[in-house]
Amino acid sequence: xxxxxxxxxxxxxxxxxxxxxxxxxxxxxxxxxxxxxxxxxxxxxxxxxxxxxxxxxxxxxxxxxxxxxxxxxxxxxxxxxxxxxxxxxxxxxxxxxxxxxxxxxxxxxxxxxxxxxxxxxxxxxxxxxxxxxxxxxxxxxxxxxxxxxxxxxxxxxxxxxxxxxxxxxxxxxxxxxxxxxxxxxxxxxxxxxxxxxxxxxxxxxxxxxxxxxxxxxxxxxxxxxxxxxxxxxxxxxxxxxxxxxxxxxxxxxxxxxxxxxxxxxxxxxxxxxxxxxxxxxxxxxxxxxxxxxxxxxxxxxxxxxxxxxxxxxxxxxxxxxxxxxxxxxxxxxxxxxxxxxxxxxxxxxxxxxxxxxxxxxxxxxxxxxxxxxxxxxxxxxxxxxxxxxxxxxxxxxxxxxxxxxxxxxxxxxxxxxxxxxxxxxxxxxxxxxxxx
Amino acid sequence: xxxxxxxxxxxxxxxxxxxxxxxxxxxxxxxxxxxxxxxxxxxxxxxxxxxxxxxxxxxxxxxxxxxxxxxxxxxxxxxxxxxxxxxxxxxxxxxxxxxxxxxxxxxxxxxxxxxxxxxxxxxxxxxxxxxxxxxxxxxxxxxxxxxxxxxxxxxxxxxxxxxxxxxxxxxxxxxxxxxxxxxxxxxxxxxxxxxxxxxxxxxxxxxxxxxxxxxxxxxxxxxxxxxxxxxxxxxxxxxxxxxxxxxxxxxxxxxxxxxxxxxxxxxxxxxxxxxxxxx
Numbered sequence: 143x144x145x146x147x148x149x150x151x152x153x154x155x156x157x158x159x160x161x162x163x164x165x166x167x168x169x170x171x172x173x174x175x176x177x178x179x180x181x182x183x184x185x186x187x188x189x190x191x192x193x194x195x196x197x198x199x200x201x202x203x204x205x206x207x208x209x210x211x212x213x214x215x216x217x218x219x220x221x222x223x224x225x226x227x228x229x230x231x232x233x234x235x236x237x238x239x240x241x242x243x244x245x246x247x248x249x250x251x252x253x254x255x256x257x258x259x260x261x262x263x264x265x266x267x268x269x270x271x272x273x274x275x276x277x278x279x280x281x282x283x284x285x286x287x288x289x290x291x292x293x294x295x296x297x298x299x300x301x302x303x304x305x306x307x308x309x310x311x312x313x314x315x316x317x318x319x320x321x322x323x324x325x326x327x328x329x330x331x332x333x334x335x336x337x338x339x340x341x342x343x344x345x346x347x348x349x350x351x352x353x354x355x356x357x358x359x360x361x362x363x364x365x366x367x368x369x370x371x372x373x374x375x376x377x378x379x380x381x382x383x384x385x386x387x388x389x390x391x392x393x394x395x396x397x398x399x400x401x402x403x404x405x406x407x408x409x410x411x412x413x414x415x416x417x418x419x420x421x422x423x424x425x426x427x428x429x430x431x432x433x434x435x436x437x438x439x440x441x442x443x444x445x446x447x448x449x450x451x452x453x454x455x456x457x458x459x460x461x462x463x464x465x466x467x468x469x470x471x472x473x474x475x476x477x478x479x480x481x482x483x484x485x486x487x488x489x490x491x492x493x494x495x496x497x498x499x500x501x502x503x504x505x506x507x508x509x510x511x512x513x514x515x516x517x518x519x520x521x522x523x524x525x526x527x528x529x530x531x532x533x534x535x536x537x538x539x540x541x542x543x544x545x546x547x548x549x550x551x552x553x554x555x556x557x558x559x560x561x562x563x564x565x566x567x568x569x570x571x572x573x574x575x576x577x578x
Numbered sequence: 579x580x581x582x583x584x585x586x587x588x589x590x591x592x593x594x595x596x597x598x599x600x601x602x603x604x605x606x607x608x609x610x611x612x613x614x615x616x617x618x619x620x621x622x623x624x625x626x627x628x629x630x631x632x633x634x635x636x637x638x639x640x641x642x643x644x645x646x647x648x649x650x651x652x653x654x655x656x657x658x659x660x661x662x663x664x665x666x667x668x669x670x671x672x673x674x675x676x677x678x679x680x681x682x683x684x685x686x687x688x689x690x691x692x693x694x695x696x697x698x699x700x701x702x703x704x705x706x707x708x709x710x711x712x713x714x715x716x717x718x719x720x721x722x723x724x725x726x727x728x729x730x731x732x733x734x735x736x737x738x739x740x741x742x743x744x745x746x747x748x749x750x751x752x753x754x755x756x757x758x759x760x761x762x763x764x765x766x767x768x769x770x771x772x773x774x775x776x777x778x779x780x781x782x783x784x785x786x787x788x789x790x791x792x793x794x795x796x797x798x799x800x801x802x803x804x805x806x807x808x809x810x811x812x813x814x815x816x817x818x819x820x821x822x823x824x825x826x827x828x829x830x831x832x833x834x835x836x837x838x839x840x841x842x843x844x845x846x847x848x849x850x851x852x853x854x855x856x857x
Contacts, residue, residue, distance in 0.1 A: 333720035340717055344708035347749075417700025419680045420721050572683035575676070576613075 190321070191258060192242055195267050198304060199234045199274060201558070202297035204550035209296075210289045212547050213523050227285065233277035241270035260309025267301045303558055308565035320561070323421075323568045330421045337424070338431045360440035364388060364447050381539055382451045389538040390507040392444055393531045396437045396466070397473050401498060403429035404477025405484050405491055408574060416575045423567060426481050430474055437466070448538070456541040462534070465544065468552050469530045475559025478567040485577045486570070501525075506532060526552035602692070603773055603804050604655040604678065609687035611648040611673050611828075647673045649828045650687070657772075660805035662815045662836065664843055665825035671808040674825065675699060675775045678806070695773035696722050701762030707751035711742060714750050715765050724769040732768050739794075740764035741787070760787060767794055773804045792818070812840060 207226050245258065245266045258266065271294055278285050308320070346355045371384040407425040408415065415422065445455060484490040504521060505528040506514075514522060522528045529552050533544035648670045655661055663671050676682040677689055679697035704721045705714045715736055716726045729736075737746050740760040742753075750758060776795075795818055799805055809815060815822065815836055822839040824832040832839045 329723070332725035333717075333723075336717055336720050336726060340706055340709050340713055343713075344706050347708045413700065414703045414721075416676075416681065417703040418721050419697065420723070572680075575681050576683075 188258075191263055192238060194304070195241070195263065195270055196234060196238045198267060198300045199238065199270060199297055200231065201554040202293050202300050203230060203234070205296045205554050206289050206292035208547055208550045209292050210286065213520055227282055229282050230278065230285070233274055233281060237270045237273035237277055240273050241266045244269065260305050264301050264305045267297070267305065271297050300554070300558060303562055308562065308569075311566060311569045320565055320568065323423075323564070327421050327423060330424055333420065334424050334427055334431070337428055338435075341428060341432060342435060356435070357439050357442065360436070360443040361446070364440075364443040367391075368447055368450075381453070385448055385451050385453055385539060386510075386535070387508065388444055388447055389535055390505075390531045392437065392440050393466075393469055393534050394502065394505065394507050394527075395440065396433050396469060397527055398498060398502075399433040399436065400430050400473035400477055401480065401494065403433060404473075405480040405494060407477070408481045408485060422571045422574060423478070423564070426474070426477050426567070430470065430477060433473075434470070444538075453539060456537075458537045458541050458543055461537050461544055465530055465534050465537070465549075468549065468556050469527065471556030471560045472526055472530070472552065475556065475561075475563035478560075478563030482567050482570045482574070485574060501527070504528070523548075526555045601656045602654045603657045604653075604692075604806070605688070605690040606654075606674075606678070607652050607688040609648055609651045609674070609677060609684045609689060610646060611670070611677060611682065612644045612646055612685040614644055646828045648677070648684070648825075651825070651828075651830045653823060653830065653833055655804060655806065657804055658802045659821060660799045660803075660807070660819045662807045662809060662819040662822045663825060664809065664812065664815070664822060664839070665831075669825040670828045671825055672699070672777055675777050675806070675808055679775050691773060693773055694723070694771035695775065696766070696769075696771055697775040697777070698763070698766045699775070699777045701766060702755075702758045705750045705758060705762070708749055710748060711737075711746045711750055711753070711761055715761070718762060718765045719769050722766065722769055723771075728769070736761075736764050736768050739768070739790070756784075763791065767791075767798075770798065770803065773806075774798065775806045775808075777808045778810065812844070815840065 203226070245262070275290055275294065278290055342356070343353065346352050349355055351358065367388060368384050371387065372382065404426050407429045408422065411425055448454070480490060480494060484494075505525060506522055511519065511522055511532060522532075529548050533549060536542045536544055651670075651674065663674065665671050673682065675697060676699065677684050678691060679695060679699070680691075681697070681699075704718045706717060709717070712733075715733065716729055719729045720726065737743050740757075740763070742757050742761055745753065745757065750761075753761070792814060795805065795807075799818065805819075807815070807819060819836050821834065822832075822836045823830060824839050824843055832842060
C-alpha cells in the first residue's frame, strides 16, 4: 500500500507550511517500464513519414508513366518516348527532403514537434509535388509535361487516400495507429499459424479421405474442366482452351475466395469477438491464408493439366510469386474493407455478389484481350485484377516475362488499398463487438 | 502570497497523484456505455416511415432512445489488489469487464489498463469443435496471447487440472458442457498475466472443482496478481477480495471494504425480496 497525503496551509506571516503525511515507499510498476515509450520511437516514425511521402511520389510517377504509355488516350508524344528517366527518382528524393527541411524550419520557429499531424504531412506532400515538378522542369526538360500533369493529379489523390483519409476516420479509436497495430499483429503470428493449420485440418476431419481432399478436390475440378472444354466445347484459340482458361481461373479463384470468405470472416466468429480480446485482423488473414493454401494445391493441378497439353513450367515462373503477391495485396485490402463494412451496412454481401459477377465478365478470363472492341479496351486496362491475370497468363502459357509497364498500376493500387483497408479495419475494430 | 501557496499546493498534489498513479494498474474515469433500446440499424423502411411521420408532424418513432448500461463509473485499482464487482442482473457488471479487457469501447470516458491483462469471460468460445482437446488447448492459449512453445511444459498440468485426461484426444464436440468449461478455465488459469478479469468463472463444474478453482484464485492472489471478479456467489467473495464495487443500474453505488458493501447489498436484496412478496 502506498499513498501520500499532502496538505499545505498558508500561515499568517507569509510563509508556507507544508506537511507531507505518510509517504510510503514508491514503486514503479514493471509493466510501465517494459512498455516502449513513444519518445523512443519518434525519430523512426519521422523517417517513416518521409519515406511514405517519397513512396507516394514514386507510386504516382509509376501510374503516370503507365497512363501515358499504355492507355490509348494517354499517348501524347511518340511511343518510343522514355517516360521514366533515372534522374526522376533523384528529383523525388531531393523534393521530399527539401519539403521536409522547409517544414522542419517552419515548425522549429514555432514549436519543436518532430512528427507531423496527417494534415501537415499532406501539406508537406503538396509542397514536395510542386518541388518535384519544378525539379523536373529544370533538370529533365525532355520529360513530357502531360505526364507530369498525370503525376500531379495521381499524387494528390494518393495523398488523400493514404494520409488524409486514414487520419480522419474515427479519431477516437485506439487502434488507429497502424504502426502499433502491426507490432501487435506480429506478436499474434503463432495464433495465426496454429489457427490456420487447425482450420485446414478440421475442414476435412469428418471425411473418409481426410486431408487427401485438399489435393484431390482441385484435381477433380480441373478434370471436369478439361473434359468439358477439350471434348464437348471446342473453342478455337492458339493454345488449348483449357490451358488458356485455367491459369486465369486460378488467379480469379484466389480473388473470389478471398473476397467472399473475408466478407464473412468477422460475422462467422461473432461469438468469439464478443468474448475474447485478440487482434481481429487475424480472422481476415485466416481467410486469405486458406485461399492461398487452396491456390497452392490448385497450382499443382494446373501444372499437371498444362503438362498434358505439352506446356511445362518455364524459367519465367520466377515472376509468379511476385504476381500472386500483387493480387494478394489487392484482395487483402478489399477484404479488410468488406469484412468491417459488411457489419456496418448489412446490404454489402448482396451488392458484392452482383459486383463480383460483373467483374468476372469484365476481366479477361474466358476471352483474350484482343477479343474486346478497341473502344472498350481501356476497361481492361483500368482493372488491376485483369492486368495481373493477363501477366500471369503471359508467364504461364507463353513463357514471356510480364510487361512492367502494365503492372505499375496494380502494384500501387494494391498497396494503397491494403493500407487504406487496414486503417479502416483498425479504426472500426472496437465497434465489432457491439455490431452483432 | 496566496498564488505561491496555490502553486506549491498544486505541485504537491500533482506529485502525490503521480505516486498514486505509479501504483494504479486499472484506471476507469467516467466510463459510460450507451446502447440504443431497439433496432438501431437504419433501414429504408424505417427512414421512409420517419419521413412520412415528420411530414405529418407526428412524433417520430422512439426506437433510438438511449440506454446507459454504464454511467460515469470511476474507480482505480492498485497493483496486487483483488476486487469483487457485485450487482443485480443487468447492472452492467459484464459490460464493465468487457470494456476493461478491450473487447468493447466505452461510449465516453477513459479506461487505462497498465500491463498485460486477460479476461475469463467466454471460456468455450475459442474452441474448434472438430479438433481434439489437446489441439484446442494450444489454440485457446494462443488466443490469450501465449505461444505454443510456452504451453508444452505445462500441458500436463492443464490436462490434470481440468480432470479430462482420458478424453484429451477426443474431439471437443463430444465433450459435455462441463468438460468444455473446465478445459477452458484450466487453460486460462495456467497462462494468466498480471491482471485478470474473471466473470462468474467460479461457477464452473461441480462443488469439488469449484473448491479447486477457489484455491487457485487464492494462489493467484498470493502471487501478487491484480484480480477483478464479477460474481453472484456472495459467499465466496469475503475470502478472496478485500474490496468490493457495487454497480446498480449502471452506476457505481458503493466502493469500499467487502464486509460493509456486502452488508448494504444484502440489505437491499432483502428489501427487494420483501417488496416482491408484497409485504
